[in-house]
Amino acid sequence: MVYSSEIDKKWQKKWAETELYKFDENSDKKKLYCLEMFSYPSSANLHCGHWYNYGVVDSWARFKRMQGYNVFHPMGFDAFGLPAENYAIKTGTPPKETTLKSIAKMTEQLKCMGATFDWNYTLNTCDEDYYKWTQWIFTKLFERGLAYQKEAPVNWCPSCQTVLANEQVKDGCCERCKTPVVQKKMKQWFFKITDYADELLKDIDGLDWPEKTKKIQKNWIGKSHGSLITFDIDNGMKLEAFTTRADTLYGLSYVVIAPEHPAVPELTKPEQKQAVEKYVSDAAKLKEIDRMSDSRERTGVFTGSYATNPVDGRKVPVWVADYVIATYGTGFVMAVPAHDERDYDFATKYNLPITRVIVDKDGKEQPLPFCEHGKLINSAEFSGMTTEEAIPAIVNKLEKEGKGKLTTMFRLRDWLISRQRYWGAPIPVIHCPHCGAVAVPESDLPVRLPENVEFRPDGESPLKRCPEFMHTKCPKCGADAMRDPDTMDTFVDSSWYFLRYPDNKNDKEAFNKDKINKMLPVDKYVGGQEHATMHLLYARFFTKALRDMGYLDFDEPFLSLVHQGMILGPDGQKMSKSKGNTINPDDSISKYGSDVFRMFLEFAFAYTDGGPWNENGVESMARFVKRVEALVEKTLALPDGSTEIGTTEKKLDFVRNTTIQSMTRDMDLFQFNTSLARMMEYLNALNDYMTGNINKAFLLDCVKTYVLLLSPFAPHLSEELWEKLGQPYSIFNQEWPKVNEAALVQDTMKIVIQTNGKLRGTFEVAKSTDKDTLIQMAKDQIKDFLADKEVIKEIYVPNKLVNLVIK
């Protein structure tokens, strides 16, 4: 036999016919939900990244299955989104057509991978049966006040012609097309993820996620402890400012409001009107990227109004300046130039007073601006207090007058979900002239995406140009009304797909509560780290919101998370067609078979690191497979031989059991590379054994263990070898080998000899040897080295080493 893609086909067929991977919902084995992030259906063949994610994790799923878990391992498609729409704009092919074609092709390809996916549980987000429930979730969030519409300055991508969520803006540019994002005021739908900020932050600690991802998510949520301080304005308004440094209040020099703040016009005195209006409109024109640039000089204008410092009654000017962000805190801040760098720059430029109120802990006057914590001076009764003491003291005083309170602020903003694009789930809302925004009732869902729509992008939603879609009746009052013309961000689709898999055919509800309470949370989730602040955060929010609405009973969707690394081109660069450094898995697979390709990916990289492609590695994996085949064939061809269990048998049995032991551990750690290294060592040990006097029955047993251990990595090959060994179908219904503790006990031990911690030699000795004898043996072995040295201390680590401290 020579392993090849023919063997792959043989077993894929048999697995399909016998429904080997059919998931049994009623099994009494312990469930294990193993999930990889689903993929965008693309017309191209599966690339290395797909294989690395789906193929490698499949090996883990097989391992768990053999360990006796009832593994749920579904696969589906994240099918809405811009690429299909952009392709349609270019070629005129409707997105639905391209997408469905791609899904069909990709499904075939995934089947050729030989993974354990149960395709009865697949889903596709552009399917009506799916997006009906995406829309249903929207209406539930709307009913609960978690979906709302507001006019807001939003991130607008002039190239994609749509708004973007904060998470989709990278360095002031569209994450997708790199075009600089501009600010635009538009009425948009938001999900109130900020309601869950505290819980989303708090629960991170309990997750088995990479520390880095947890940190990224924590920073993104960005909780900060501070105070809200109310300022009376001379026009009778009251404005609140958020600050983390209430202790510096006596150093107040002026206050600043963001240009987008709605109170700006009211604050502006007639004499300043022209200047302020110009400033505000200039600020609006600035691209996000320019405004963010920290080399930019601070600018601002005086509004003509004055605010009163609530602690000492002094009046300070109100400025408008774009260094204040409208969307963080209250969009209004107190400026203490002596103790804040930004305020210091600004005050210096515009000649505003700079008053020191903080000295360092030792009472020294540090150069200004001094932004660290310290001790208060020039602060009335608070002088002499430390920052930590003064903050509650000052806020407490203000609180009695209703002018201050301690509070927390989050960096996280609400999630903007409207998109002015075609290929997405329509927002299920009807705008009625009498009733306002009305959610489409469940009985009228789905709101179908019409097919005859011109989707040329011009900043307007394509659906607006489809009168049959737009015109409808208000579900409440029956009046003529208009549909919402926008579609939902595709991250909405992916925020709940893992809930749909276990109950994907349910046409009465999004998912059955009992079913998903049983199957969820996902036990192992594997996907790219780039989703840290997007998908992974949104999915957590959906889970918590649905829980609070009573649709499910768990708090977190993904208990344990792993990020796969990235496979780079042979040149160490990210693979891309334009660089011409892509590797097509199909070439390797047709040449060597899919198991060879899969094992190469498993062996050649640390899973979470990835790295550059190396063609030689695939070859070497093919050689490994040949050696395994040769082992099985040679074993079968052997005459019966001896039946003795002697030292060589014990030695091989020891290797067999240490292999089981370390592989079981490494697989749980997603260390596929070291697992396969152990397999190579075990193979070498088997080949060594075969050079001697052979006990065939014993050898066969060891070879059976070998094939079992190999099976998660090389499913087709192992199934074939299992059959060759005369074993019953299927190897994947076999149990993962268990360690025989007795075989791990050895009669001898290897002792390392060190002097001052440096290796001098080793020796093999009977386990029963006592300490003093051992030390003497060690000394004897290196007596030449010790000849002119004095041993001043002897360290003995039981069963391991002797370290002689010498002079």
Next chain:
RNA sequence: GCGGGCGUGGUGGAAUGGUAGACACGUUGGUCUUAGAAGCCAAUGCCAAAAGCGUGAAGGUUCAAGUCCUUUCGCCCGCACCA
């Protein structure tokens, strides 16, 4: 600027504080062959070398440090006017 991570042979990468470099790739030599390829055997951190030196650099803790601590350099990632 703040936060996090990582620096180990020619390469990918291994090492519960206890033999650094497992397992491979590559390279070299041998064997087989008319020849080549494949296979098999051997060698392979540095140094000609038993000794000595070696995990970015410098200190420290320890009988013993790639691993723990301090400082420092370099690279990568995240956040970035967040008050």
